[in-house]
Amino acid sequence: MDSRYNKISEALSNKFKNIVGENYFFDDYEIRYSYAFGCSIFNKDWIPDLIIVPQNTKQISEILKLANDNKIPITPRGSGTSLSSGSLSSYGGIILDVSQMNKVLKIDIENNFVEVEPGVICDELNEILKPYGYFFPPDPGSSSVATIGGMVANNAGGIQAFKYGVTKNYVMYLEAVLSNGRVLNLGSKVLKSVSSYNIKDLFIGSEGTLGVITKIGLRIRPLPKARKLGLFIFENIENLTNAVLELRRSGIIPNLLEFMDKIVLKAVTEYLGGEFFDFPSGYVLLAEVDGNSEIEVNEEFAVMFDVIIQKNPKFHRIAMNDEERDRLILARKANLPALSRIRPNTCVEDCTIQISEFPDVIKKIEEIPKNINAKNLLVAIICHMEGNLHPTFLFNENDENDVKDFEKAIDYLYREIIIPAGGTLTGEHGIGKIKTPYLELEHGSDVIEIMVQIKRLFDPNMILNPGIGKGDTRSLNINNQMRTLENQSESILELKCMRCGFCISCPSRIDFYLETYSPRGRLSLLNGLVHGDLELNDFIIEVLHTCTLCGLCQTKCPAGVNTIEIFEKAREIIHNK
Ligand SMILES: Cc1cc2nc3c(=O)[nH]c(=O)nc-3n(C[C@H](O)[C@H](O)[C@H](O)COP(=O)(O)OP(=O)(O)OC[C@H]3O[C@@H](n4cnc5c(N)ncnc54)[C@H](O)[C@@H]3O)c2cc1C
Structure with a gap:
């Protein structure tokens, strides 16, 4: 425990419990342990002291005020898919799991915006908007699980950023709670305003270090009526780059322009099989144009195709229908977890x-x-x-x-x-918890000093997501703290899980609303058992048995982790004991 923070006494713990009620307050070791895992380097010492699942802004305001008065660290968390350990509690304290604040509060088509709570999932928002003919364009590879709050806090981009930009291009206004519990309303519903400093934008990409985002007004756009996607494979990287540079000169703006190297292509082929076996090895460029009519899109695609083909790709494939397009897009979206196969x-x-x-x-x-x-x-x-x-x-x-x-x-x-x-x-x-040592290298000490001052203005006690380099220059020692496993051959766990969280839409996680009850959470508990961090008890047995073995997680897992087999085997071992 860092000397700047205090331990949570039992009396204080009860005060937190009184704010949310006992159904949304958790101090069980096993639950806390499951929140020490995220989609990044695992550090087993980063076990939070409490998990709190707030239901509204008022509760968050009270929690922050109490935590601030008592110098307790707070780490906001959406779905925990941060790839930089952003949602792990490197200084202990409280994980504020905002995933249950997940209502779409307003859909205003006339003014092209929606208002959402931070726990709304990106793809789910787009499903809701589809019947209106609208969409929210930022489209991270993790869109099936990423929350809008996490996307704003990270300023998430995605595979359509080339044309549509990133999350910050869509955030009109925010409600955010500061460490002292004050609720700020930032930005506005109108299209133009210069009436204040742009404080709203400071929160976008702030990684939970300035305040907890509790409401978001997002600009939305009409869905394109047509689109056309091509996949091109190049032998050499110069030709591929020249194709991209030439495309930029041509004035065509693809909505999607993505690159994968040979190793990624191999992993994706193993994951998806089928037509991918026909693709030669090489550097892949995925390129798509979209627009308001088939004619317009076909014309643009023809220009783009000519530009690319002149740079001599050795192979190309054009998606002839939505199904073929979806396969190629899946190849891109699932490629990170698919790499876990290697x-x-x-x-x-x-x-x-x-x-x-x-x-x-x-x-x-x-x-x-x-x-x-x-x-x-x-x-x-x-x-x-x-x-x-x-x-x-x-x-x-x-x-x-x-x-x-x-x-x-x-x-x-x-x-x-x-x-x-x-x-x-x-x-x-x-920046997360990994890149702090390099920040000064990029920005120089003057900029770092200003970042520290900004952080202190919003969060003088440094309780909000400590360990993230923005404004917190203490360097976490992450070296050699990764888990090293012994007796791997005796383990029932397949270790290829990269903890991407694609499986957390599991029905039992939805019912029990905690990471612990997701397939990723159950794997974390098994991990703890195998390595002696946890002891088998009634609680773990219950968590393992709330899995209905429906297999949904397995269909969602690009890494091919055989969850059903693992959970069945775990139950068998428990029963034999
Ligand atoms: C397979 C895979 C592919 C990915 N592809 C992309 C990609 O293409 N583009 C991209 O940008 N990212 C990508 N990501 C990273 C990640 O999914 C995104 O950054 C996503 O936006 C995080 O959402 P989350 O709900 O999981 O947030 P978390 O991981 O829970 O949190 C992320 C950060 O936001 C903070 N935070 C969360 N909620 C709040 C809140 N309400 N208020 C204040 N702070 C908050 C957390 O403290 C943390 O610092 C990918 C991740 C995976 C696993």
Whole structure:
């Protein structure tokens, strides 16, 4: 426990419980333990002291005031799909799970906006908007589970950012609660306003460090009436880059322009099979245009196709119908978890460069394992072609050398490649708890000082998501704190789960509204049992038996984790005991 924070006494704990009621307050070790896992590097010491599931802004305001008065850290959490440990509680304290504040409060088609609570899931919002002929364009790979609150806090992008931009382009107004419990209303419903400093935008991408977002007004757009997607495979990266540069000069703005390297293509082929087996190995460019009519889209696609084809891709495939399009899009959206098929651990990095640097940077990233002399480390690369790269490291956390190599690789990536290329440390996943050591390298000390001042203005006691580098220059020691497993061969767990959370729409998680009751949560508990962090007890037995073995999680899992078999086996072991 950091000396700036206090322990939660029993009396204080009861005060928190009184705010939300006992059904939404949890101090059981097993539940807290399941919240120490997220879709990122796992640190088993980051176990929160309490999980609180608030139902409204008033409760959040009271919780924050009480926490602030008593110097207790608070980490807001949506679906816990942050790829930078953003929603893990590195200093303990309270995880504020806002996923149950999930109502769409207003749909105003005339003025093109919706008002939502932070726990609304991105894809679910779009399903609701579809009958109105509207959509909310930011479209992260995790859109099936990401909450709007998490998207605003991270300024999430996605696969359509090339044309439609990122979350901040759609946030009209916010309600946010400050650490002292005050509720702020920021931004406005009108299209233009310069009547205040742009405080609203400070909250977008603030990663839960300035306040808890409790209501969001989002701009929406009419759905395009037509779209056309092509997949192109190139032998060499220069030709692919030239195709993109030429496209930008042509004035065509694809709604989707995405890159996958050979390793990613291989993983996706293993996941989806079928027509993917016909695709040759190479660098993939996925490109789509959309618009208001078939004619307009066909014309634009023809221009785009000509531009790309002149750069000599060795293969191309055009999606002839929605079904074919959905398969190709799935290949892109599921590619991170699909990579878990290659090595047990998939750690995704996030950085942005100018697109003209692309071929050079890709080559340097490909050479990282060789340059740091890492034997088992693989690097796969995904990129949103506005220059937002996701170098993805594949390794085995059971192997101490792999872990060390992975840490060296990240260091090399930012110090030797991205910052010297004039790039930025994160385009959409956030600084999180991993990149603080590199912040000054990018911004210099003057900017860091101003960030600290801004943080202190909103959160003088530094209780809000401590450990995130923005405004909190303390460097968390994350080195060598990853879980290393012994006796892997005896484990019932398949370790290829990257904890992406695609499985958390599980019916029992919806009923019990806690991470613990999701397939990912159950795997966390099993992990704890296998490694001696947890002891089998009635509670764990109950959690394992609330799974109905319906298999939904397995259909959602691109990594192919055999959850049914694992849970059945776990139950069998328990029964035999
Ligand atoms: C397979 C996969 C693909 C992904 N693809 C993309 C992608 O294409 N583009 C992209 O941008 N991201 C991507 N992500 C990252 C992540 O899914 C997004 O950042 C998403 O927006 C996080 O939403 P969440 O609900 O899971 O938030 P969490 O992970 O729960 O939280 C994220 C951050 O927001 C803070 N936070 C959450 N809710 C609130 C709130 N109400 N108020 C204040 N702070 C809050 C948390 O403290 C944390 O710092 C991907 C993740 C996965 C697993």
